[in-house]
Amino acid sequence: MKWTRDWLRDLQLLIGASMVVFAGIIVFRLVSVFAGGAVCAGIVGAPVDVAVTGLRPGAQAADTAAVCVESPSVSQVMLMLLHDGPALVAAGIAAALLYRIVRDARRHDPFTATTVRRLRQLAWFLLVAGVVVTSAANTSSGLLLHTMVERGTAPNQAMWTWLFVAVGVGAVAEIVNRGVALRAELDTVI
Structure with missing residues (x-):
């Protein structure tokens, strides 16, 4: 008997692992901040007062720097949490939605109206989350x-990454939708 790789199982494991990683990062950030860690913010156009050594010919130090507070106030901690x-959270939710789509596709037929609906929901979620995440990060920073x-x-x-992924998931939803339509058409022929 020939062994075939179950790519959906592998994908499901990868998505599950990413959800664990997202949860771990969230816990790590919360613990590090509330345990008295520094809070940092980037600043563009800062004069470079520190000499950077070891630059290759043609390279120069940028005018972007990080400003850190070793003992942040409560408002600074909240703004940092609002930034990160x-x-x-949105990436974790998107991973959970994708996990459910892959799990159901693995258990049942992947070319169903339910799969199309869930992929479209994920695409819209990513689009809206991109706007919210980008706005929150830019305002809080x-x-x-x-x-x-x-x-x-x-x-x-910029929200280009969120937009690109949302459009990609939406495109996959429409491809699966076309597969559903072709299958329905084929069922009427046979």
Whole structure:
């Protein structure tokens, strides 16, 4: 008997492992911050006062720096959590939704209206989460930076990655939807 690899099982294991990693990162961030860890914010356009040694010819130090507070206030901790937390939580939720899709595709027929609906829901979730996560990160990083310096601009995050993944998942949903339609058409012929 020829052995065939169960790629959906492997994918399901990988997604499950990523969910554990996301949970671990969230716990680590919470413990490190509440245990008295430093809170840092990036600043764009900072004068480089520190000499960087070992640069290769043609390379130069950037004008972006990190500003850290060793004993952060409660508001600084909350702003840092608002900066980091939503992305981790959204990624964990997206992984859980994808896990359910892969699990059901493995147990049953993957070309069903339910799979299409869940893939579309995941695509919309990723799109909305991208907007929320990016807005929260950009707003909180600016506010956090202004608790540490009088002037300066925090680097902004772009939501291109979230948008690209959402469109990709939406495209897969439409491909599966086409497979569902072709199967239904084939069933009427036979």
